[in-house]
Amino acid sequence: MKAHPIKAAAFLQNEARADWHDESLWFVRAKRDKAAHEIPEWEQLRELASQIKDHTLSRLDDYLEDFERHALENGVQVHWAEDAAAHNRIIQSILKKHRARRVVKSKSMLTEECQLNAYLEQHDIEVVDTDLGERIIQMRGEPPSHIVMPAIHLKKEEVGQLFHEQLRTEKGATDPKYLTEAARQHLRHSFLKADAAITGVNFAIAETGGVVVCTNEGNADMGTHLARVQIHCMGIEKIIPQTKHLGVFTRLLARSATGQPSTIYTSHYHRPRPGAAMHIVIVDNGRSKQLSRPDFRNSLKCIRCGACINTCPIYRRSGGHSYGSTVPGPIGSILTPGLDLKKYSSLPFASTLCGSCSDVCPVKIDIHEQLYRWRQIITREGHLPRTKKWVMKIAGSILSRPGWYEQAGKTARRLLRGLPRILVYAPLNIWGKGRELPPPPRQSFREWYRKNREE
C-alpha cells in the first residue's frame, strides 16, 4: 500500500479542491461546536459516556452473553463471527437459507471492513447500498472517504455526471435536490424488490437484547420493514449495558457527528415482524486483540460519530482515501495499526498531534496520545521510512547534547540567512516541501536570556 504522504500529495495537487474539502469539513466541525455548546452538561455527558464504555469493556463477555440470551428470547437468531471471512460466510448462508438474492444494505462500516459486497456479488447476490452517499460511491466503485459522509470528497458535478450515466438524469444537471429525488425513485424500486435487508448497528442493549440503528434518510427502515429477512451486523464493542444508557449516547452521537440535536430516525429493533426473520451477527475481527492492548484498548469505545475526522487538519487536507483504511482520520489511524502494523505504518504519522481529535471525542478517547504511542511501536519494530529514521536519529543526538544543539542552532541561523533558496529548499529538506521556513531569528533564546540577565 502507498504511504499516506504519497497519496496526500496527490490529493493536494488540486489546490482549489483541497481548500474546498477543508472548508466543507470545517463547516461540519463548526456545527458540532454550536450543538455541543447548547448543552450545559455536555462535558459531564462525555465523562459519563466514557465511564459507561470503560465499564462495559471490563465486562464485555458477560454483557455479550446477556445480550444474546435476551435476543434469543425475543425470537432473534444470533451468530458469532471471529473474523471477516466468518462474517461473510454467515451472511451468505443466512441469505441462502432464506433464498434471498436481492439485498439492500444501509450504512455499515463493519460490512465495509469485511468487504461483504464483493463477497456476496461473487456468490451471485445483488447488493444495493441505500444511503445516498454510499450509493454514489458504490456506483463509482470506490470505498467511502468518510464514515458519516461517504461521498464528501465528490463535487455535485461529478454526482450529476454519474447519475446521468447510471440513472439517466438530465445531462449537466447538478442540483442536489433534483439528484436526490432521482436517487429516491431509483432506491424505492430496490427497497420494494429486496428479499433481505442488512444494516449496521449503533448500539446493542444487553438488558433487552435489542439493537438501535440511527439514520437521517430512513433507508435502514425502508429496507428492514419491507424485506422478509433483516440482518444486523455489529462489532463486539457496540454493546451498552442498559436502556438508560441510550439517553447518554443518543444525546452525544448526532451532535458530535453533524451538529444535529438527534438523528432523524432512531430505530429500536427487538423482534422480527410476523412472518419475517431477524438475525444479528456479532463480529470480532481483531477487536479482542485490540482489547488486550492496555495502551490502545480504549479505542474500542468509539461510537463512530466522525467528529475527530472533521476536526483533523491532516484529514481535511488529505482526504479520506489517502488513509487506505475503512475508517480514515485520527480514529482510523489508531484502530488500523492493530490489524496490520506494517501495512498501516504511515497512518499514526498522519497527524500534527495537536490533540483536537481528543478534545471533540464524545467518549473521551485519548486519540492523539495513542497516535504517539503507535509511532513509538512502529519505530521500534523498524517500519519507519529510511529518511525519517535517519533524520530522527540525527535530531536525537543533537537534541540530547546541549553543546551540539547550541552549535547547530548557530550554524543553521547563519546558513539560512546566507544560502540561496534553491539550496535551502533542496530535496533533502523534506520539511520544506510545501512549507515555508520561518525567518531565522538574530539570536537564540539562550543568547537573549544570557544577555538580558546580565544587564
Next chain:
Amino acid sequence: MSKKKMLSAIKTAKPPLSSMPAVPPFPTEQRPASEIFGAQAAQSGSRVLLAADFDGISQAIHFLYPQARCIASPLPQVTSGIELKNCEPSDLQAVDVAVLNGQLGVAENGAVWIAEEDMVHRVLPFITQHLVLLLPQDQIVYNMHEAYQQITIDEGGFGLFVAGPSKTADIEQSLVIGAQAARSLTIFLT
C-alpha cells in the same frame, strides 16, 4: 464453537473491572417543555400545529394535503383510504399521508416516540410520502434521559424516535429534505 472462542478471547483480553457510573438527573429548563419542543422540531424541518386551531384532524388533513389521494390511518377520527389491517407492507407505497399517534415528545430535539402498535405496519411512517403525528401536549419531556425512563423500548418488536422529515446532505453538504423516507413531518399537539 466460534462463540466460545470469541468469549474466551474477550475474557483473557478485558481490563480489570471498572465500576458502572450512575446516570444522574440533569437540570431542566424553566420554559415549558412544549414550547422548547416546538422550536426544536421546527429547526429540524418539522411543522408543529395546535390541533385546537382546526375543526378536527380529518378537516385539517384535507386542508393541508388537498392533493392527497391516499390517506392511511388507524385512528377512528380519520377515514383511511387503505385497509391497514388487511394489506401487505409493499401495498403502502401508494400512501400519500399517514396519520398516526405519537406517544411521547422530547423537547431537546423535537423527537416523537412511535410505538409499534400505533404504526400498524412498521414501514408505514417511512414509506408514506408525508407523515402526520398526533401528540398530547402533556406528553412532552425535556430530554432523552427522561424519555427513556418513560417508554419501554422492547414493549413491541420495534419502536421509533422520529425527529423530522427524511433528509440527506450527501451531495456537497447541501441539505435536501425528502431522501428515502417521508418528505415531511407534521405534528399536531392535542
